[in-house]
Amino acid sequence: MGEKNLHLALKKWYSRPDDLLEAHIDGHNIDILRGDQVIEIQTANFSAIKPKLKFFLNRYSVHLVHPISEKKWIVRIDSKNKTLLSRRKSPRKGRVEDIFFELVYIPLLMKNPNFSLEVLLINSEEILVNDGLGSWRRNRWSIHNRKLLNVIEQFVFSEPTDFLSFLPSTLPEEFTTKDLAMELKLQQRIAQKMAYCLRLLDVIKIVGKRKRATLYSQL
Numbered sequence: 001m002g003e004k005n006l007h008l009a010l011k012k013w014y015s016r017p018d019d020l021l022e023a024h025i026d027g028h029n030i031d032i033l034r035g036d037q038v039i040e041i042q043t044a045n046f047s048a049i050k051p052k053l054k055f056f057l058n059r060y061s062v063h064l065v066h067p068i069s070e071k072k073w074i075v076r077i078d079s080k081n082k083t084l085l086s087r088r089k090s091p092r093k094g095r096v097e098d099i100f101f102e103l104v105y106i107p108l109l110m111k112n113p114n115f116s117l118e119v120l121l122i123n124s125e126e127i128l129v130n131d132g133l134g135s136w137r138r139n140r141w142s143i144h145n146r147k148l149l150n151v152i153e154q155f156v157f158s159e160p161t162d163f164l165s166f167l168p169s170t171l172p173e174e175f176t177t178k179d180l181a182m183e184l185k186l187q188q189r190i191a192q193k194m195a196y197c198l199r200l201l202d203v204i205k206i207v208g209k210r211k212r213a214t215l216y217s218q219l
Contacts, residue, residue, distance in 0.1 A: 006124065007031075009148035010041050010067060028052055037061040043146070047105040053115070063116045066102060068094040069124045070152055076141065079129040087125075096121060096155050097166065097186055100193040107197040116158045123149040160201035166194060167204075167218065176213040 011031050015021060023033040032039035038060045042049050049064075056062050070093060076085040099119050109115045128141040157163060168183045181191035195216055198204045208215045 004145075006067070006146035006148055007041055007043055010043075010065070010120070010122075013148065013151060014039070014041065014065060026055075028055065030056070037063055039063045039065060041065045041067075042102075043067055044102070046102040050106050050109075053106065053109060057109070057112055057114050061114045061116075063118060065118045065120060066099060067120045067122045067124075067148075068096065068098050070094045070121045071123045073123075073125045073149075075125050075127045077127060077129050077144065079131045085130075090126075094121065095186065096153075097184065097190055097194065100190055100197055103197050104193050107200045110157065110160050110163075110201055113159075116156060118157070119155040120151050121153040121155075122151050125149060160203055163198055163201060163203055164218070166198075174207055174210075174215045174217050176210055176215060178213060 011021065015032055016034065018034075019039075020033040021031070023030050025033070025038075030038050031041050038056045040049060040053070040062070042064060043066070046064075046066075053062055053064065069090075072090040072092070072094070073087055074090055075087045077083065078085055096119050099117075103110075103117075110117065125147040126143060127145040127147065128138065129144045130140075131142050132140045133142050166184075167180075171183050172179060177188055177191040177195050180195065181188040184191065195204065195214075199206065199216070202219060204216045205219050206214055207217045
């Protein structure tokens with residue numbers, strides 16, 4: 001339920017007049033069937049959709065669409081009378097590099113010529129209710145809904161070499177994930193996931209060590 005409205009809005013935004021929505025093929029429901037292309041919109045949890053993607057890649061072109069909130073507003077609603085309590089902008093700003101939090105579950109699918117990935121940078125609202133059932137990180141407020149406000153930008157990755165665009169020109173010839181994080185001004189844990197994916201995609205390779213840190217270079 002927490003993802004339903006965002007997913008529904010993205011499907012409506014992405015679809016074209018001739019698309020078949022919620023098609024049922026071989027025991028699977030798919031979001032959009034566009035000719036011989038299966039389009040799945042996944043707002044989170046690539047590990048859960050991995051078997052489904054692999055199943056359709058045997059016979060179809062598969063395009064996976066994933067939204068990342070560049071800007072997000074947190075809306076708090078009273079659970080009893082449904083009145084608005086507050087609306088504030090989240091301090092966290094999403095980036096296209098956040099895709100690696102999910103791509104680590106399916107990096108090798110990018111080697112399949114029938115697979116492509118699209119990242120949508122969006123503005124969104126996250127609606128919370130004070131029902132006492134949510135995570136302790138949110139003081140037991142539950143995520144009741146997520147809403148699409150607008151789509152800002154689209155990034156399409158069709159083959160492994162497309163991910164070279166993440167490597168800045170200022171990066172040393174041999175680099176660590178710390179170097180990558182510093183050049184891109186992002187958290188090192190994202191840089192580590194990026195390096196893991198790019199190595200499996202044969203975009204970068206391990207060339208040695210710098211003290212305890214692994215050294216990489218482009219292939």
